[in-house]
Amino acid sequence: MATITGWYGPLIDLASASCHVDHFVQLLVFVRHSQSIYREYGPKQGAFLKTLVQVGDNSRPNFPLSVWSENIRSIIHVGDVILLQNVKITKFRETLEASTAQVSTIRVLVHSSQLISSRGNNAMAADCNLGEALRAKLKKVIEWVLSTESALDQIENIELPKEKSLEEQKPKIDLSVMDIMALSSSCSMSLRATIIDISLHFPAKSGMKENFFVSSILYRIPDKKIVQAFVSKGCCQCGVPLDLRSSSGGNIIQPYSEKCSTCLHEPSQIYRPFLLYVRDPSGHIPLLVRNKTAEILFGNIAAQNIYKCNHQGDENPSFQNFWVLLLKSLLQRDKNSPFYFEISLDAMKQPENGRFELISFKVSLHDSGTK
Secondary structure (H helix, E strand, C coil), rough: CCCCCCCCECCCCCCHHHHHHEEEEEEEEEEEEEEEEECCCCCCCEEEEEEEEEEECCCCCEEEEEECCCCHHHCCCCCCCEEEEEEEEEEEECCCEEECCCEEEEEEEECCCCCCCCCCHHHHHHCCCCCCCCCCHCCCCCCHHCCCHHHHHHCCCCCCCCCCHHCCCCCCCCCCHHHHCCCCCCCCCCCCCEEEEEEECCCCCHHHCCCEEHHCCCCCCCHHHHHHHEEEEEECCCCEEEEEEHHHHHCCCCCCCCCCCCEEECCEEECCCEEEEEEEEEEEEEEEEEEHHHHHHHHCCCHHHHHHHHHHHCCCCHHHHHHHHHHHHHHCCCCCCCCCEEEEEECCCCHHHCCEEEEEEEEECCCCCCC
């Protein structure tokens, strides 16, 4: 079921890594070298073991990184600027290194072809959908790469053409569900489809059923309970729930957010992350919906406004009723025309864990049944 992994530590410079031994951090770095290691002996001879990576930033030109995941390894390429999320700083004897863990993820921010192109570093930093602190760090790293001879040499020696990668970054228009399910690399796309249902998830210790489809309860419980199922305390910027009911397995809720300028969560009432199931003639697909996109889906109604209705003596119950009516209208699967969805694909995730995320939503104006 869909979960959102928040930041498990602060964004740091490599020069300060010694202050964060045995803790998770976020690193925005330039990839200088990469070498995969395979088992040489035993029954699993030839199997992937790990990848040794050398990275650098504006504070420290070289720093070792051990990558234990084949999925992450496949995304790391020499010459790219990447954001490593939730990696652990470790120390063996006197040697520091960063190491990936099960909660680690990677995001490529700037490809090597962009670094050697004519575009300025300010434009590259501005083009990224990042918080203020990350944009500032990205600008420093790009400036360092462009002014460091050894780093530039590594970029210019790359023989792999990047034109195809740039082309792949362009949104894919009007794909079918079958086409989208067949994609294997991260990209963005659009889809015309009808809404089937919404699936909500609660941890086992929350006292509620862990996974359920909203259509199964929509006409059986009071409107107030429906609102409570969707709204929770969370970060209004990154959409990570912060209440105890939404934390998985009793884990400590981390205070760090990649979307906020201060790198700390901004608590508010948000829409709990959920999966929106949609279909077209070729199949169905689950779309992860976070807080800000949920606002678009629900007619630009913020969760904070619904929460106030629900918890302040029902001063304006008609507003809450309108929201529930809108929800019921969206789930009339056999009566609605197709909607137009803009989606991003994260190749590191599985379909039920946010592989496909809803970015934007609007009513389709070219339904085949409309004259």
